[in-house]
Amino acid sequence: MVKQIRLEPLSRVSEVDTYSNLLSAILSEELHVSRECSGRGICATCHVYVKEGMDSLTPITPREAKTLEVITSARSNSRLACQARVVSDGVVVELPPGMYVNSLKDIEVLIGRRAEQDLLHPRTGRVLVEQGKIITRSTVKQLENEDFRIIGSTLAQTREV
Numbered sequence: 147m148v149k150q151i152r153l154e155p156l157s158r159v160s161e162v163d164t165y166s167n168l169l170s171a172i173l174s175e176e177l178h179v180s181r182e183c184s185g186r187g188i189c190a191t192c193h194v195y196v197k198e199g200m201d202s203l204t205p206i207t208p209r210e211a212k213t214l215e216v217i218t219s220a221r222s223n224s225r226l227a228c229q230a231r232v233v234s235d236g237v238v239v240e241l242p243p244g245m246y247v248n249s250l251k252d253i254e255v256l257i258g259r260r261a262e263q264d265l266l267h268p269r270t271g272r273v274l275v276e277q278g279k280i281i282t283r284s285t286v287k288q289l290e291n292e293d294f295r296i297i298g299s300t301l302a303q304t305r306e307v
Contacts, residue, residue: 171232247266
């Protein structure tokens with residue numbers, strides 16, 4: 147049976163099969179989501195906010211809860227779109243503003259330009275470069291100590307917990 151969910155701030159309504167995850171709805175609307183861990187719930191690049199209908203989704207799994215703990219922008223209504231499965235209508239999802247970057251090279255190519263949107267750390271969601279700021283060599287230099295090895299570091303930390 148088909149369920150409807152609304153994607154904000156785009157005001158788009160998407161249809162998914164019962165027990166499909168929110169990620170499939172986002173992708174069906176041709177929206178870009180990194181999904182670095184291929185939907186295993188460990189990378190946080192499909193982080194969304196559920197504005198309405200949290201009870202219309204499957205419960206948070208222990209793996210998802212551990213991943214959400216490291217996202218600095220997580221709230222009580224945060225979910226990983228790859229893990230949240232739709233069981234009934236009434237879900238309204240807000241996509242976090244900004245773009246996740248996977249490596250320092252993603253930022254280096256933008257030197258001399260203004261960030262069109264917030265540039266976010268791939269694992270924590272922390273804003274690395276604010277929207278509208280000019281990206282300079284010194285910006286990149288300050289970010290050199292950031293850990294961008296998303297898959298390797300996420301998997302290692304998940305196994306340690």
